[in-house]
Amino acid sequence: MASIKFQRKEFEKHIKLNKEMEEKISMFGTHLESISNDEIELEILPNRPDLFSFQGYVRAFRAFLGKETGLKKYKINSPEKNFKVKIDSSVKNIRPYTTCAIVKNLNFNDEKIKEIIDIQEKLHSTLGRNRKKLAIGVYPLEKISLPIKYEARKPQEIRFIPLEMTEEMNGLQILQRHPTGREYAKLLEGYDKFPVFVDAKGEILSMPPIINSHETGKITLQTKEVFIECSGFDFNILKKTLNIIVIALADMGGKVYAMDLDYGKKEQTPDLSPETMKINIENVNKLLGLSLKEKDLEKLLPRMGYDYVNGKVKVPAWRTDILHEVDIIEDIAIAYGYDKIVPEIQNVSTVGNESIESKMRSKLSEILVGLGLLELSSYHLIKGSEAKTSKVREENRIEVMDSKTEYKILRNNLLVPALRAFSENKDNEYPQNVFEIGTVFSKGNSESGVLERTNLLIAYSPSNFTRLKQTLDYLFKTLDIVYSLKESKKEELIEGRNGAIILGGKEIGYVGEVSPETLNAWNIKMPISVLEISLEDIFNKFR
Amino acid sequence: MSKEVAVKKENDTEKNESINSIIDKLSPIERKVVSHLNLSFKKIVEKSGLEESGVIMALKYLEAKEVLKIETDVKTMIDLGTNGIYYKKKGLPERQLLILLETNNYIPLGEAAKLSKLSDNEFKAALGVLKKKALIGLTNGKISLNAKKEELVKKSLEEQFLDVLPLEKGKLESEQAYAFEQLKDRKDIVELKEEKLIRVQLTELGKQIAGKEITTDLLEEVTPEIIASGKGKKFRHYDVTTSVPEIYGGKKHFVNQSIEYAKKIWTDLGFKEMTGTIADTSFWNFDALFTAQDHPVREIHDTFFLKDINGKLSDKKIVENVKKAHESGVSGSKGWQYSWKEGEALKPLLRTHTTPLSAHTLARLKDKDIPGKFFAVGRCFRNETVDWSHGFEFNQTEGIVVDEKANFRHLLGYLKEFFTKMGYDEVKFYPSYFPYTEPSVEIYGYNKEKKVWIEIGGAGIFRPEVVVPLLGKYVPVLAWGPGFDRVIMDYYKIKDLRELYGNDICALREKKAWIR
The missing domain is CATH 3.30.56.10 (Phenylalanyl-tRNA Synthetase; Chain B, domain 1)
Incomplete structure (x- = not known):
């Protein structure tokens, strides 16, 4: 947006x-x-x-709105003498393409200059992907001599005064010292030559996609004629971008001239000839659920800037978004008016169904709420410091890249978020008896390299082992599943007061009293008893 | 009977009724207090046999019944300090020194200090006081007693003052005021205390009840004996309006309550739930959804990519199809016209929307499953800072309808139905843009309380470039993925998004239930 x-x-x-x-x-x-x-x-x-x-x-x-509808026609004048750009093969592996034009008869004021800069910037940041995919340069024609050459040179051999500077710099100095140079330096990273536009006198006009020359690349109130170039990687997008700019200048009263581009193979830009696309009225009505007639299309399409005759749509050469018939169908819908399209309940019979995970989640929370427990819902990411406190082993940590907050590791249990919750709720009334059902993550053999399980955590504070075991007994009895407990050791729990929860011979969780060391590390003052179960095997019993 | 008399009689009856109903409601402690209400607070405490706090509680209950008004005066009282209590028993230091001098007249200062067993400070104070009153003299380092016998026997003003404490500061006699001035700066002999004096002001009603000896046979508790003893028992009436201590029940998290509700809407509308993972490859999150590989959303500052993990893609045919859709297009599309790289698609990430679930579903779909309707509600992620309106996690609801006959009006129909059930009586649709839908639509709902239209979600019909590579043919697929948090915040009038993920136990206990 x-x-x-x-x-x-x-x-x-x-x-x-x-x-x-x-x-x-x-x-x-x-x-x-x-x-x-x-x-x-x-x-x-x-x-x-x-x-x-x-x-x-x-x-x-x-x-x-219905005013001046249809494809707007602009006159492109033939190139005058020397309206030529020679593209040297040296740019091929650096920034291979350019599209160029000349516009005369301009009458700038401060507002209009600002407008042109604004359009340039918006196109840079959107279509241009921050100048990576395309960059635009506009130059006062009176300061430069045609024809122009687009070539790549060694950075040391590029010398000019960049915009808003007073002294000459070479290519590398610009990337290191000029603010704009520093901002976009990474776009030329790894190249031993940088692209430049050079005029007939050998003056450097600019070093795309970084910066123009202060001498030859700055529009002023005196500028009446401009040279425009777009450089980048996708000739097609460059053509359309150039079109967007030249018709804006034409609408300001400018006279647009084509330029001859010599890639070895000859090209001429700008090219405003519209593309023709077929459209099938049946497809239109089928997709939109309307019953439009030919004459409706004849009325609606021109209102979106198209010409339409007999199943054929003329698409403006400045539209970048028309890849398929459906793109035109959307424009028909917009012209028709989204507010006039009546929502309809579809007459098709299908059977609804909730996943077993959802059913079990809501059943489990129903049982636990019956025990007076409060449900928590936590972030799936935990803080780096918390992973350390709870001694999540380095090799088990799944970390996201460049997180903007301190939350950056996927939780591999629900105990960490629960301890955070207790530590943040120290001042609230006790007892605090809570549960959470949620996804936990570990590394594993899947397409994404991550395995996900649904866990259940129950914690009482203050409380003891007996209360938790009572809860466990009640829960499994209500689910009609037989489980057993086995003595076990777990770092966060008090030795001799915790056990492994066993289902069908497999360890699926733990129950116990949290050790004072752990509580202290989390700055928690009240005793906590906790259990955590991986629910997969329980879900499987109901599948 | 004359009219006036009749009215009066009626009034009397009313009055009696209200008195009786109050008497029926009196709790045991109130009853103990009522008969002494004409007395002072102190006397009430004495006569009632209750602790002071019990009397205060009873008075408060009675105040709530409009029997009386409690008035409190704050008085500054002078009372004995810790040393004062001791001196009252043992005598002030100056008295102790006088007694010593009576038997040891004309002794050196040092010896007097030792014999007197007074502390340094006390001794100095005693000397000062006695000198000032000219009861002793000091010559050549020796103390001489100048007082006459009767002066020695007589209690000083200070001593008399200590005897009568406590006194109200504002009501001292002039001699007492003098004694207070002498003592107030000496260490802990006297101290000032604020004292609340409770006075009972009876109302008209109170005047009729006060002093009544209330003997009642009203019962307090229901016991097994009382149950067994048959009918006709009368119980003391409670004041049902009295506030009671708060309790908290177990509760589902309010976000999950709303999610369960949303799931129910979809199943009621004939949708099957899609399940899938939160971590996925870029392929399913972006490429399969026709999002070009240089699209800004795929940059590291928007999306959480996973460190040091390699993804893989097992369905080579679908990968080929998607590659073609991007590079040169499928089913009449021009595609994005660039060179698609599998390496970019392999990058694992945390899903940025629930739409990859729909992509997976389409890839798995068999002919017999069409027409089919599918939904999901799930957590999504984006690399964001956290403030009142932003977070790195959010909830989304997803839906697709795969049907030959499905069209844009049906899409709007499903959305309208869903959001009406979510509490938005009015919805509006505007054009929008997503790389994977065309036409696309943005949904606005009307917030009745704030009287504003708010954006509640995006939707569209999947592009052929999405459907054909995954399904193998083109069938219209209506699709939506509105965020969910905005709707929850609207319902609970939550202003700070962080409250949805914060687990503040106090707030969770007090949240109202999600009822739509």
Whole structure:
């Protein structure tokens, strides 16, 4: 989700805001996040980067309202002399593609310059995956000499004054010393050559995807003509990104010129010729549950910026999200209005069923609540320090990468969360008698490398072994299962006061009094008795 | 009978009734107190034979019955301090010194100090007092007795004062005030105490009851003997409005109560429960759901990947299908057009949504299972910081409907039905976007109390690029995965998300039941 700010005054020249209009804006899939006197803020879904520009948004939304519908046509002028970019084979394994254009007849003011920078930034962070997948450069044409070359050079051989700097730096210095250079340095990590755009005089225009030259890569109020390039890894996406920018400039009154790209093989960009996609009206009605006619499609599709004739849809060359017929069907639904689509209860008969795990969980908690126990529900992750306190062995720990909190290890029992709960509830009224049913994790042979079990923990505080054994007896009697206890040793429990719970010859859990050392380590002042059972074998008896 | 007399009689009857009903409700301790209510608090304690605390409790009960009002005055009382108690018995240090001097006149200071057995401080104090009163003289380091015989016998003002303590500070005679001034700074002879004086102010009702000797044959407890002895027994009436100590019962966790309820909605609607694991491979969490490998959600600062664990994928055919869907598309799709890497798909993670359960289900589905409806409610994870509105764990409910005839209107129908049962009488649908559904929809529910629309979930119809690789053919699959915590917070009016995971025993004990 990207949030885009527009000048309210400019916006209202085209779209007058009121309650009804605000709802329409939402029904277009772009919620109005906030409105102030100066600005409005819209949430744009990530599949519609063509709406990031003010011009793009107004164009699309007015069509949605039924004004100037259909595929908007823009004139692309043929390249003038030297409107050429030569792509050197040296960029092939670094940042292989670029798409370029020239736009003349521009009339910038501060607002418009800001708009262009905003679009660039939004495209960088969304479609461009933070410049990794694509980066955009805009240059004042008056400062550069055509034709242009896109090539890769050794960092030491790249020397220019980067934006907002006063001295010349080489490629490596930019990555080490320039703030933007440092931020994006990892994108050029591991390459011995960096890509650059160079003009006919040999001046470096920029080092994509990092930074432009201060001399030749900065738009000012005097700029009337610009050179635009997008560089990256996916020619198709680069073409569409360039299209999004040039039509925004065209909507500002710019005159768009194509450029000849020489990859060895010749290409020309920008290319605004629409793609044709077939659409089957039966599929539309089947998927949406509507009964639209040809003439409905003829009305609805143009309202989403398409041309439609006879089963064929012309898709704008700036839409990045149309992969399949279903994408167009969604746009038909949006044009039709989600608020006008009537929800319907499906007439199909199926039999509902709860899993045995769910049934057993609710049965067990019913039994335990009957004993007056309070159910807990804890995080599945425990703190690193807690894993240490409870001596979870290093090789048994499953840790998540780069957790933003101190919770970073998957619990392999329910005792740790229970002790945390007791330690956090010291000041609440006793007795505190609790239980929890939940998933615990261990390493193992599964697709994910993790095994999951459902455990049950019961703890009384203050209490003793007898109470726990009574509970255990009652629980198994109610489940009509025979279990036995065997003397055992467990680190957290008092020696001689704990036992292993045995079911069908297999150890499935433990019961005992928590040792004073453990309680002290958790800063707990009251005695606790606890039992924990792995429920898998019990579930199996009811499967 | 004249009208007035009739009215009066009626009033009297009413009055008597209320007096009688109060008398019936008197507990044993109240009864012991009632007959002495005309007396002072002290006397009530004395006569009732109860402890002071018992009397206070009885008075409070009677106050609740509007028989009386308890008034408390705070008085500052002067009483003996620890030394004062001792001196009252043994005499003040100055008295002890005088007695010594009577028999040992004109002795050196040091010797007097030793013989007197007074502490240093006491001796100095005694000297000071006696000198000030000119009862002794001090010459050449020796003490001489100047007092006359009768002066020696007479009790000093201080001594008289100690004898009559305790006294109220505000009501001292001038001589007593003088004695207090002399003693107040000396160590622990007198002390000040705040004393609460309880006074009973009878109400009109109280005046009629007070002093009554209440002999009652009302019974207190039901005992086996009383049960056996037959009918017609009268018991003392309780004041049912009196508050009693709180108790707590066992209780299911409120989040689990709401989850059980949600599960019931789905089974009632004919859905079968899907089960599966929390840890899974990236493949099932992302790739099988047509989420491109460079999608931002797959970055380490959004998703919990597992350290030092290798995943694997056993169904090679499905892996091939998914790879194709991403690279060049299936069933008329263009795909994402990039080179898909199995290594990226193998990374194990904690599921970021419950939708991998749906992907697994589709991959397992046989023709005979269609039409089929499936649901899950489960815990999901994201790499987030924790504050009132964020957490690294959250609950989601998942559902899919696999049916040739299923369509977008049915999707909206299921969602509306579910959320109506969850307490949102009004729901609205807006366009939305997920990589794996098209069309996609965002659900808003109306919160009646706050009078605002809130976002409660996302849904859509699975893209062919999701369904075909897993199922082997295209069948419409309606799918949803709304978060659940928002709904729970709305119901319990919880403002801080952390309360859902915090296990505050006090809060859990007091939570209301989930009833929809």
